[in-house]
Amino acid sequence: MNAPAQTRHPRDAALVKALGERCIVLVGMMGAGKTSVGRRLAQRLGLPYADADHEIEAAAGMTIPEIFAEHGEAYFRDGERRVIARLLANGPRVLATGGGAYMNESTRAAIARAGVSIWLKADFEVLMRRVRKRANRPLLQTPDPEGTLRRLMDQRYPVYALAEITITSREQPHEMVVEAIVAELATRFSVDEPPVATPAPSEPARPAPARVRVELGARGYDILIGPGLIAEAGRLIHDLAPGAACAIVTDRNVATRHLAALTESLEGADIRHAPIVMAPGEGSKSYAGFAQACDAIIAARMERGDLVVALGGGVVGDLAGFAAASVRRGLRFVQIPTSLLAQVDSSVGGKTGINSEHGKNLVGAFHQPALVLADTSALDTLPEREFRAGYAEVAKYGLIDDAPFFDWLEARWREVFAGGPARVEAIARSCAAKAAVVARDETEQGDRALLNLGHTFGHALERLTTYDGARLVHGEGVAIGMACAFRFSQALGHCSGQDVGRIEAHLKAVGLPTRISDIPAWSFGATDILEAMYQDKKVQRGALTFILARGVGQSFIEKGVDGATVRRFLEAELAG
Numbered sequence: 001m002n003a004p005a006q007t008r009h010p011r012d013a014a015l016v017k018a019l020g021e022r023c024i025v026l027v028g029m030m031g032a033g034k035t036s037v038g039r040r041l042a043q044r045l046g047l048p049y050a051d052a053d054h055e056i057e058a059a060a061g062m063t064i065p066e067i068f069a070e071h072g073e074a075y076f077r078d079g080e081r082r083v084i085a086r087l088l089a090n091g092p093r094v095l096a097t098g099g100g101a102y103m104n105e106s107t108r109a110a111i112a113r114a115g116v117s118i119w120l121k122a123d124f125e126v127l128m129r130r131v132r133k134r135a136n137r138p139l140l141q142t143p144d145p146e147g148t149l150r151r152l153m154d155q156r157y158p159v160y161a162l163a164e165i166t167i168t169s170r171e172q173p174h175e176m177v178v179e180a181i182v183a184e185l186a187t188r189f190s191v192d193e194p195p196v197a198t199p200a201p202s203e204p205a206r207p208a209p210a211r212v213r214v215e216l217g218a219r220g221y222d223i224l225i226g227p228g229l230i231a232e233a234g235r236l237i238h239d240l241a242p243g244a245a246c247a248i249v250t251d252r253n254v255a256t257r258h259l260a261a262l263t264e265s266l267e268g269a270d271i272r273h274a275p276i277v278m279a280p281g282e283g284s285k286s287y288a289g290f291a292q293a294c295d296a297i298i299a300a301r302m303e304r305g306d307l308v309v310a311l312g313g314g315v316v317g318d319l320a321g322f323a324a325a326s327v328r329r330g331l332r333f334v335q336i337p338t339s340l341l342a343q344v345d346s347s348v349g350g351k352t353g354i355n356s357e358h359g360k361n362l363v364g365a366f367h368q369p370a371l372v373l374a375d376t377s378a379l380d381t382l383p384e385r386e387f388r389a390g391y392a393e394v395a396k397y398g399l400i401d402d403a404p405f406f407d408w409l410e411a412r413w414r415e416v417f418a419g420g421p422a423r424v425e426a427i428a429r430s431c432a433a434k435a436a437v438v439a440r441d442e443t444e445q446g447d448r449a450l451l452n453l454g455h456t457f458g459h460a461l462e463r464l465t466t467y468d469g470a471r472l473v474h475g476e477g478v479a480i481g482m483a484c485a486f487r488f489s490q491a492l493g494h495c496s497g498q499d500v501g502r503i504e505a506h507l508k509a510v511g512l513p514t515r516i517s518d519i520p521a522w523s524f525g526a527t528d529i530l531e532a533m534y535q536d537k538k539v540q541r542g543a544l545t546f547i548l549a550r551g552v553g554q555s556f557i558e559k560g561v562d563g564a565t566v567r568r569f570l571e572a573e574l575a576g
Helices: 010-019 034-045 052-060 064-071 073-089 105-114 124-131 145-160 174-188 229-240 252-268 287-299 314-329 340-346 376-381 384-401 403-418 421-440 447-452 455-464 474-491 497-509 526-533 563-575
Strands: 023-027 049-051 094-096 115-121 165-168 210-214 221-226 246-251 273-278 307-312 332-337 351-356 359-366 371-375 544-549 555-561
Touching (some): 010 174, 034 049, 034 174, 052 073, 052 094, 064 073, 115 174, 124 145, 165 174, 174 210, 174 421, 221 421, 229 252, 229 307, 229 371, 252 273, 273 287, 287 314, 307 314, 314 332, 314 359, 332 340, 340 376, 340 384, 359 455, 371 376, 376 421, 384 403, 384 421, 384 474, 403 497, 447 544, 447 555, 455 526, 474 497, 474 544, 526 563, 555 563
Parallel strands (some): 023 094, 023 115, 115 165, 246 307, 307 332, 332 371
Antiparallel strands (some): 210 221, 544 555
16 A cells, blocks of 8 residues: 655655665554554655555455464464565565564564564553454454463563564554654664754744544544644634534633634634633533523524534533534534643543533533644643643543553653643643543443543532632542542552552642642531532442542442442541
């Protein structure tokens, strides 16, 4: 498959020249991302792309599981060896190999002669999450696929380690893996970054945005992350929906800072638009606020082919998304989140809704956006408290199932707060983690509930403070809730005190609260908190559900938690 013609970056062009006739050969376990990364790498470098497994299936006229079933693994491996030898002889190209290909000594020798081998190394949890979604892995069709995968890793990893380059493959945007590969290849071939002319002050250089894809088939969408995206919104929305008009739902605070830039961008793209400015704060996520937004969208003559644009934080995004899901039985909408919390959490995944007097987010709908534009420069105007609150959701992704990300945050959180590449990377990795979960479990029937780590506690605390942002904002409630969840896990014997102390120390270091007593003028007891918890969306048949943890990056769903046990824990928390 030939990559489409494109203008290469000067360093990429120099790298391709240095490669000569050699192929870039991706090796690694099933689920390591060889196919997805390989396609993107080939497109970036302007090289042909080939997938050895696809070539084998095309030549045999059978799927790989069918080849295994009819002829056995030895027959398949011999054909695999011959196909890879043929593809290597027709370089240069990017070649993705099957998981067992590199185990063949003659294939390794052929790759060493005609290519550069790159091992995409992934840990067990990442691989298992990925391969669990596919039924076309013949080696895992066993009564114990987890045990089989671990045995294969034990056998293959020492051989994969013979590859010339090793790149860690984790739950992050594929573009990040591609960038890491290009950087390593440039180092290996002594390709320097060419000098770039200093741009004129009126045309500042701006990096291309990071891109994360939410894979939902025909309803999939991109999340773009980087500075200056509000100024680019008109062009991007025009490309998404040519001829469509836009209703912009925002609030007074955000409108003061960003509405002019957005409307200028829409006007530049000749897009008809109508602003709908709501009162700031959780009070707008109400029946009255929902009616106001819906009526304003209808009054602006928005038709079914038009768009609702949510410009603001999580409140605006939830409200605008629910209005978009409801007006004319469903309009498409675009999320332009302007808070860190919204950029890494509420703008992604399609949860929309409003609050009830009985609890938070109890009325709403799943309605996926058509595009998310996370303009990181908008965060420069965010009050420090709001940025810290949003950071709680960033840390959450590490605590759920990505311990290396939490390690990275502990080392580099100051860079994330300062802005620049580390901030973009933190947001992109958070979005990629959420996108992967949403793709597996869009409507929270399974492990998407893990994203609620800290929320059962946090939502109850928010409700009892009547959503008073002066006392407690959502991210602060989540921070206290996560600390409570780990302390509760410790009390139940799941988690060590060392992990609890580590999490509390990190949250405190960035300036987040970790105790219920940190909430100003707190006066409620354990019974009050427990009653608020019973209004949580995750309550099933009157039983409480919590997200607990066995350690950093090892969260799990615990259903049917006994209320008396929770009460005793809360009493101890309040007494301490």
